[in-house]
Amino acid sequence: MNFARTFLIYFTIAFMMVLPVHAKDMVLKEPPKSLDQFYPPHSKQPKWTQQMHKLSNHFGGVFINLKEKDFENVDKHADKLVEEYKKTSEMVPEWEEYFDIKAAEAFAAAAKTHDMKKAGKASGGLGKTCGKCHAEQQVSVWTKYHWPSFHKIKVTDPSSEKEVEFDKFMKQISGSFKSMRVNFGEGQYGKAAKALRAFKSEYMELKSTCSKCHTTDDVKRFYVGGDAEKAFQGLAKELNAEKPNPGNFWKNVGLVGKTGCKNCHLTHRTYSMIKEVWEEK
Amino acid sequence: MNLSARMRNLLAAIAYFAVAGIAIAYFLINEKFEWIPESALELVREKDLLERPEAKRCADCHTAIYDSWKKSRHSISWTSKTYIEASENRSKEKCLACHIPESVKGEKPSPRMDRRDEGIYCVSCHFIDGKMNGPYDLVAPPHPTYRNPEYVRSNFCGSCHQKTFKEWQATKEEDTCQDCHMPRTRARLTQKMGLNLLHKKKWVGDHRFLHGEISEKDILMETSFQENFFNISLLNKTVPHGVPTADNGDPRLYLYIIFYNSEGEEVDRTKEILAPQQETALPFNKKVDFRYRLFDPVSRVNIELKYQPAWSKEKELVWEKTVQP
Numbered sequence: 001m002n003f004a005r006t007f008l009i010y011f012t013i014a015f016m017m018v019l020p021v022h023a024k025d026m027v028l029k030e031p032p033k034s035l036d037q038f039y040p041p042h043s044k045q046p047k048w049t050q051q052m053h054k055l056s057n058h059f060g061g062v063f064i065n066l067k068e069k070d071f072e073n074v075d076k077h078a079d080k081l082v083e084e085y086k087k088t089s090e091m092v093p094e095w096e097e098y099f100d101i102k103a104a105e106a107f108a109a110a111a112k113t114h115d116m117k118k119a120g121k122a123s124g125g126l127g128k129t130c131g132k133c134h135a136e137q138q139v140s141v142w143t144k145y146h147w148p149s150f151h152k153i154k155v156t157d158p159s160s161e162k163e164v165e166f167d168k169f170m171k172q173i174s175g176s177f178k179s180m181r182v183n184f185g186e187g188q189y190g191k192a193a194k195a196l197r198a199f200k201s202e203y204m205e206l207k208s209t210c211s212k213c214h215t216t217d218d219v220k221r222f223y224v225g226g227d228a229e230k231a232f233q234g235l236a237k238e239l240n241a242e243k244p245n246p247g248n249f250w251k252n253v254g255l256v257g258k259t260g261c262k263n264c265h266l267t268h269r270t271y272s273m274i275k276e277v278w279e280e281k
Numbered sequence: 282m283n284l285s286a287r288m289r290n291l292l293a294a295i296a297y298f299a300v301a302g303i304a305i306a307y308f309l310i311n312e313k314f315e316w317i318p319e320s321a322l323e324l325v326r327e328k329d330l331l332e333r334p335e336a337k338r339c340a341d342c343h344t345a346i347y348d349s350w351k352k353s354r355h356s357i358s359w360t361s362k363t364y365i366e367a368s369e370n371r372s373k374e375k376c377l378a379c380h381i382p383e384s385v386k387g388e389k390p391s392p393r394m395d396r397r398d399e400g401i402y403c404v405s406c407h408f409i410d411g412k413m414n415g416p417y418d419l420v421a422p423p424h425p426t427y428r429n430p431e432y433v434r435s436n437f438c439g440s441c442h443q444k445t446f447k448e449w450q451a452t453k454e455e456d457t458c459q460d461c462h463m464p465r466t467r468a469r470l471t472q473k474m475g476l477n478l479l480h481k482k483k484w485v486g487d488h489r490f491l492h493g494e495i496s497e498k499d500i501l502m503e504t505s506f507q508e509n510f511f512n513i514s515l516l517n518k519t520v521p522h523g524v525p526t527a528d529n530g531d532p533r534l535y536l537y538i539i540f541y542n543s544e545g546e547e548v549d550r551t552k553e554i555l556a557p558q559q560e561t562a563l564p565f566n567k568k569v570d571f572r573y574r575l576f577d578p579v580s581r582v583n584i585e586l587k588y589q590p591a592w593s594k595e596k597e598l599v600w601e602k603t604v605q606p
Contacts, residue, residue, distance in 0.1 A: 040372075040374040040377060040392075041371050041372055041373075041374065041377055041392075044377075044391060044392055044393075044394060046374075149369070152369055154366075156531075158552070158554055161535070190576050193574060193576075194576075197551060201552070201554065204554070204559050204561070205554070205559070207558055207559045207560065208531050208556060208558040208559055210558075211529060211531070211558040212367065212373075213373065213375070214375075215375045215528075215529065217560070240510075240574050
């Protein structure tokens with residue numbers, strides 16, 4: 001019981017140390033160019049991410065095997081951790097200073113004593129090196145290699161059938177949405193119905209836009225799927241009725257805004273803004 | 282016997298043995314290739330053919346297939362302007378596996394690092410686990426060849442064309458991808474002088490990977506006027522997958538509807554975009570309905586269906602019709 005508690009405490013401390021420690025002010029710098037070679041299309045796989053997983057597995061492997069008293073595997077993981085840590089330190093020259101080979105070797109030596117307390121204590125120095133890099137670089141790396149640059153995406157405007165900048169298209173779709181709402185508010189239902197037609201075709205065009213990055217249809221259906229489709233049907237029903245029901249109309253307006261616009265903006269806009277700043281330089 | 286008579290006999294003997302030799306080789310290669318000892322074949326093997334050669338190297342023998350492939354979209358999957366633009370200068374990870382596949386074998390392939398400019402080339406589809414594969418059991422002296430029944434099954438194409446494959450599967454139609462997009466003709470697999478005479482003609486698939494033409498026979502339309510609404514139904518009658526179809530490309534059908542009054546003046550116009558990425562492509566043998574409110578009196582409606590392939594900004598007219606109330 002005591003051993004389990006000690007293990008849990010040290011493992012938690014070690015785990016927390018490799019997590020990023022965020023200061024209140026975060027500066028996001030674009031990652032160095034030399035990192036490009038470890039992400040597609042320059043490599044087949046996201047090698048840098050895979051390297052991080054290797055380090056994490058060997059680090060965790062030491063503690064898991066210490067707990068299981070499988071000392072042969074403790075030693076193997078300790079050696080592999082030092083080997084992979086050294087290899088990682090050479091991958092991105094600009095980040096060399098984040099690494100402390102002596103701390104890694106000290107941890108491996110402590111792990112090889114097969115004493116949980118010693119290993120836990122030695123993990124602190126090593127964990128700090130990981131945590132510092134994660135705190136300063138992790139968000140930037142994720143932003144650069146895992147999020148699209150929306151302002152580079154072209155969208156086919158369903159009306160002109162020409163490709164337009166994504167930002168311009170967003171303004172256009174926002175205009176059509178407003179046109180429908182304003183005309184409805186003024187009781188001009190015919191104009192509102194025509195605006196709905198334009199708005200719907202622009203909105204559905206976003207499904208094609210999602211496909212420019214996403215391979216699974218479920219992703220685009222989350223934003224522009226069945227719920228949005230039902231809301232559009234509800235809007236069309238009201239605008240084609242003799243006497244439209246304002247309550248139903250505005251309810252469906254809200255649904256369209258919530259399922260598509262809000263969800264997508266919450267997910268994508270922050271990263272897109274960061275990338276835009278980097279690419280403006 | 283004088284000298285010229287001797288010479289004639291010698292030539293006749295040479296000709297006799299040459300014809301007999303060719304006949305025996307023809308028989309062995311086409312009918313009983315299992316009789317040929319592997320050690321004999323080893324003498325004529327060209328080792329570089331099993332080291333992921335460039336397509337041009339395959340063209341040394343398979344000239345006709347190479348020439349067809351050169352005309353295909355597969356050959357420019359890495360170099361086409363459309364792809365480069367759509368993939369943000371080839372930076373999108375999701376595109377790599379199928380635009381530069383290492384080895385296609387019935388599941389999503391891995392991207393390769395070498396010969397990327399060749400796109401989806403001979404080696405991508407025929408070189409599997411270190412062996413040259415094809416639809417036939419035969420002997421090809423320069424390299425060993427293994428028959429793989431997957432080459433005549435849709436599943437093989439489904440490695441990359443996964444959505445289209447699923448659409449086709451759902452139709453339960455028997456015609457495979459290869460039946461329509463790689464129609465077969467009787468031809469020789471090799472054009473290399475000498476070797477071509479030793480191989481029987483076989484059914485050879487068209488490696489241009491033909492893109493079907495759609496017409497009035499394929500997409501049927503019905504219309505009706507109902508009070509102040511106009512209805513259109515479209516039916517994909519003949520193509521056993523969505524029309525259009527694509528996993529990641531964005532081909533489209535545009536349906537243009539223009540409304541005219543009795544004076545012949547345009548009073549309204551609208552359009553539908555039928556596209557796989559918008560999940561509005563026409564499914565096989567299932568009617569799709571559209572309904573339009575008529576804001577003004579209408580005496581004529583002009584309807585046009587146009588097709589725009591994923592790789593082009595140009596549209597082709599499929600059909601045009603005019604209907605009246």
